[in-house]
Amino acid sequence: MKTVYIFLCAAVLFASCKKNYLNIVPTDRLSDAAILADSSLFEDYVINRYLGVVLQDKEGEGTPPGFGRGFEYSMWSSITDESIYNNDDNSWLIVRGQLAPENTGIAGTLWGRSYRSIRECNWALTNIGTVSMSVGHKQRLLGELRFIRAFRYQDLIRNYGGIVMMGDRVIDLDSNMQDPSLYVRSSIKDCISYAATELDSAAQDLPLDNDGTWALGRATKGAALALKARLLLYAASPLYGVGTWQDAATAAQAVISLNKYSLDPNYGSLFLNSSSGEIIFERMYTIGARHVCLEIANGPNGYDGWAGNTPLQNVVDAYQMNNGKDITDPASGYDSTNPYVNRDPRFYSTILYNGATYRGRQVQCYTPGGLDSKDGPSNWNTTKTGYYLRKYMDDSNPIDNPWNVAGLQPWIYFRYAEILLDYAEAQNEAAGPDGTVYSAINQIRTRAGMPNLPAGLSQAQMRTAVMHERQVELAFEEHRFYDVRRWKIADSTENVPAFGINVTLSGGTYGYSRIVALSGRLFTSKEYWLPIPRSEIQASNNQLQQNTGY
Template sequence: MKKKFKKYLYMLAAATATLTSCKKDFLDIQPTHLVSDVSILADSMLFQNYVLNRYLGVKLSGNEGEGSPPGFGRAFEYAMLSSITDESMANHDDNTWLIQRGQLAPENTGMAGTIWARSYRSIREVNYALTNIDKVNMSSGNKNRLTGELKFIRAFRYHDLIRNYGGAVLVGDKVTSLTDDLQDPSLFKRSTIKESIDYAVAELDDAAQRLPLNNDNSWVLGRATKGAALALKSRLLLYAASPLYILANDPSAKPNYANGANTSDPTRWQAAAAAAKAVMDLNKYSLYQGGYRQLFLSQDNNEVIFQRLYTKNARHVPMELNNGPNGYNGWGGNVPLQNMVDAYPMSNGKLITDPTSGYDPQNPYVNRDPRFYATILFNGASYRGSTVETYTPGGKDSQEGPSNWNTSKSGYYLRKFMDDNNPIDNPWEVAGFQPWIYFRYAEILLNYAEAQNEAAGPDASVYNAINAIRSRASVNMPDLPLGLNKEQMRAAIRAERRIELAFEEHRFYDVRRWTIAEVTENIPAYGVTVTRSGNTFNYNQKVALSGRRFDPQHYWLPIPRFEIQASGGQLTQNPFY
């Protein structure tokens, strides 16, 4: 075999090392913690467990172990994807600042460095199962449903590749091994974005036909359903209709992303609207009415379409310890930026920049959108029987408080996802069980509203979708004003999406697909300085993280340089890198 080979192909092949038998040799020792492929294919329960374990691979980045699960820990351990956007910053860096500062390069990929290899490893593991499923002694019904799960997981992996890199290398059902010719040029040929999305959507259509509508006693909570497959299709087709995906369809091209605002294809928007409507027409999902904050702590409610669940043996990072204020012995991990705080409108629906909104810059947290209070901790916020104090002098959550190295650099702390029933001190045995929601019904309504507005204008169905989100219990925001034109509705939908889906890993991809990142990501990362004089607080804007920068090449992640080199230069790098 040639000595040169692609690292991701090596990882894909190595992933089966645990499933392969070797020739018996005097020195061969069978590890007790590994299961051979012979055993897996001979036992239907072992095979099903192999399939279920593939869900653990539906991750974007992070360490190989359970210390960095999806959503709650994307970087080396604790940083969230929001901290490489204008939503938040990682207080202790966690390999995110270089991305915020525009230093991302093929040789230096920061917290995003493992997406390519991890995705192809997972695809290879799925391919192994799909290739061998007919050898397993089980009913045709079980095989059909497991095949649907595997196709969904593989499509999820391709969706991660597409939204981060653009055109993917489509490997089909091939199971690569170390004995293959890993210098075969076909192994490195990148398809266009359209070809990649068409492939993933076809897989999801197939999966949706095989998967059950409901989780029940035989299909436990957390496994993919028909709704999960259709929700992923909805997201993919929304992306496919967005300006970035039209401009950058050819992976070898160098498009002018600044022209994105003028790029539109009504037929793509129609397809995206129809995909979202297909989820709505299942009549299975609804907006959770039990409180916006509680939505993210509940393991079973009608808004959740697909989620990652956690157990005592597989927890995520303790959110309360990681993100809590330093005055409560928290580490201040992912701290919201002033950029995000200023995006929340007043409770009357008006932006704070509107002189008629009632906004007072010296009393800035009064009468804001209720989702603000469920998402962000600010000076004066009630928290755990006390009050957050980010002011100086003397505020317990400022740099003058305890553990001052954990003081928020932005002047804010994260509230969303935090469970007050969990301890901050010594949380290791009782915390880290909040589910991570990949898809929920509010996203589908937002997908539909955006696509339908672009395809047909702001008709009644667009208003209904957005107003349903705004008017649900615990939010109670006023309906959008009537008479908006397409451009005004577009701005309203984007603003609603930013608020409703804050910190849920949408902003990073949204500003890119809309081709507005050269504006939003070049705005400094702002925070607030709060000073107290008697009973009066003064609020002044500051720069929380210096040097924030975004260049055109950053619309897509770079493929790591070692991947390009290992392919002998056959793998095409993204534009401008």
């Protein structure tokens, strides 16, 4: 079965017996003519365009969506109130409000890599007509290219706002770069409208299913419709304000109406199962290929892990008790001296805490003497927050010396629960908390083992419930960064200290005290959008307009 990770190579060609050592045909690439002359090579070229969506840049630089830079470095969660990256990795400057065009931290490659991918898609779309293949096959590849291009535009829009729209142009990097039209930024409304229209076309051309000829990881009709639903949800949100909630609800309903996807019965194992019926679009990381395994990157130091992305008390506090009440509710039953008992079951699938059972023993974050505390081995890899990440961790993979272990591990871009949450939010804003809103949310809560929402909520109360549900259901899945911005609540959520917990053991009794795990968190209004890197502005001869405030 063909996968989405194919690298092209060619043999050295000898034109004649006369040697010219300065005229060498590269052995690591194929010519445009060779690709266009062979339908299989052309399809491989299209498949390789997924690498612009899901893989790090050359030499490991950049921060692609999904598990940070190849499982080893900071995830996007660590520039939110979900976690901090234990050893910085250029993430702390973002949460401390120090973003600048000259210093973009882990967000620095988004602009350049997105436009590179768009240019590559445009080349294929421009030339596909000359490739000899069946009409049906060509139609699928057209849909695939439009989806990938729209995905790249989504990434640009949600990070920078209105951006430069390239249409179908293939830019000559040697001669066309000073064309002023290359640097005119379109409105957010026009950008989203273009991408949504492209996704409508892609959805018509793409297959409904991944099967023996259309491998897992390649786009389907559902993937195109899911991306459109997300874009239109963003468009209607307060930060954007260029779309309607009804359009967003309709777009989410289109995915639901495919009757193809369903909630996985097991929330915890969902993130290890690439064949789950909940997954709409995914990337499957091959263990041992160009990255370090999640387990060693994020595991506790007492297990020989490196701590990595360590959850904050901020997100721990968001998990309700299993009776559906917030821990701040006096009637919830929450006990601050035994804080991890009877919580939302999703908490136990997401976060490792002091006393959690993990790989044959209990996690020991306490001092003095805890194996996973600063008193344990490799104390430079000890959590600063008192927690470790559980989500995505596969216990069948070793922590110690995990390289070159066979297997696949999915990063999920779209799953059915997100679509239900998209629908619930949009429908509540468009029509209030009707029965379909309750149904969407309660399906997710039932799967999690949580009680239904109480009846009779107002629109504002349902809005709060939806925000909460997104926070815990989608934790560490790269939604929080964008959600708090599109809702325009980041000035509240991101200006709260990065809290952790200090656990002590004395006389057989645990004590818990809140601490500040990372000082100096700061968010200002300009940071609702990222700065365009200064190098990109300079490359345009300062014709490209920078985002306000930078």
